[in-house]
Amino acid sequence: MTLTGPVLLHLLLLLLPVSARYFGHIAENSPVGTPVSGVLLPGGSHLNATLTGDYASDFRLVHHRDHRLGLVSAKALDREFIAMYQLTVQLPRGAAAVQVEVSDRNDNIPRFIGGNRTVEVHALTPLGTELARFDAKDGDAESNGRVTFYASPESHLLHVAPQTGQVRLVRSLLGVRQATLRLCVRDGGSVALIGDPVFLHLNVHRSGNPRKPRAVREDVVLSVSVPQQAALGDLLFTVPDQRFQQRWFQMLSEADSPVQIERDSGRVYLTRDLLEPAEVLLKIHNSRGKKRGSL
CATH class of the missing domain: 2.60.40.60 (Cadherins)
Incomplete structure (x- = not known):
């Protein structure tokens, strides 16, 4: 007996062992019936597969024409309620662990x-x-x-x-x-x-x-926050205008400060990458016509 292509593929899938773990993801608030990306198990239209785990009813199994099993949402998912599902697909040839991450919107x-x-x-x-x-x-x-x-x-x-x-x-x-x-x-x-x-x-x-x-203070000190997502060379901040008629700006932070300030304009620029938010300290000098000293 000669086996046709689809029948041969179906028999091969039946013989394949079930992988131990699958990882998938789906965007929160996706429409009901949205497939979970990355989850396709060897199955078959005639296999009696079940889905278990906490809140497993949020998903359902679907059979594909290529004799594999997929996972789709059964409701709109809220990441703030559950960000990661730990599920199990029970098959006649064993069980597969399925982890589904709900990505943020x-x-x-x-x-x-x-x-x-x-x-x-x-x-x-x-x-x-x-x-x-x-x-x-x-x-x-x-x-x-x-x-x-x-x-x-x-x-x-x-x-x-x-x-x-x-x-x-x-x-x-x-x-x-x-x-x-x-x-x-x-x-x-x-x-x-x-x-x-x-x-x-x-x-x-x-x-x-x-x-x-x-009298107005000779110096004004401001605390300026540098956002973590800023890119090199970005203008982060311009020191607010003061009542000083003549002024210049100085950086008081340590030598390896992640920013630089323009002495005359008060513009602050990012000069190196940040792994976490940082704060730098600036100083405004009231020169009032006096000769400006070096920083």
């Missing part, structure tokens, strides 16, 4: 931890002072879950550190009674999701006994 909106704030601040508060620090969370993974803070609209009085949520004073509060900052947060998805804003309200006050205002 940017489907969580970042949210502030805590709401609006009101801060009492003195009119003579030094420039560079941190007035508040906000935090936010995002349920997505990796870059999709990285949050960035910013003011909308931008404020001439306050600077928001994009990576840390710090709010610092960058202009004098003399003559200001109240100020409001609208603080926003977005995630790092290719199409960024933006959360609901919060507001920082400043109530500016002076002491009971009038006194001569202090």
